Amino acid sequence: MARSSALSRSATSRDVAQIGKLLRDLEGHLAHLAKSVASDAREVSSNVPDLISDAFAELSERFRTTVQSSARGVSAEAARVGSGAWHRVEDEVSNHPLTALAIAAGIGFLIGALNRR
Numbered sequence: 001m002a003r004s005s006a007l008s009r010s011a012t013s014r015d016v017a018q019i020g021k022l023l024r025d026l027e028g029h030l031a032h033l034a035k036s037v038a039s040d041a042r043e044v045s046s047n048v049p050d051l052i053s054d055a056f057a058e059l060s061e062r063f064r065t066t067v068q069s070s071a072r073g074v075s076a077e078a079a080r081v082g083s084g085a086w087h088r089v090e091d092e093v094s095n096h097p098l099t100a101l102a103i104a105a106g107i108g109f110l111i112g113a114l115n116r117r
Contacts, residue, residue, distance in 0.1 A: 093100040
């Protein structure tokens with residue numbers, strides 16, 4: 001019994017020694033991992049402003065392109081409507097010249113009356 005007790009203590013001592021070695025190895029690996037993570041974090045944090053800048057530049061370009069496209073559409077529509085209105089005025093003046101002259105004289109009279117005040 002004494003012999004089995006001594007053997008179990010010896011085995012336990014070896015097991016504890018192996019566990020201690022494993023823990024030291026694990027601690028070394030964890031320290032290496034922590035250094036690696038810290039290095040990666042510094043690298044990533046230094047890239048964040050560039051990533052944000054690139055994202056804003058792309059967003060700005062998309063916005064500018066969309067606004068230009070919309071502005072072209074609106075200006076083309078305004079030109080079409082303005083041209084149509086001008087043609088209608090021309091047709092009315094051609095068909096009813098005395099009415100157009102009376103309207104122009106009335107507008108002139110109103111502008112003159114407003115300027116006197």
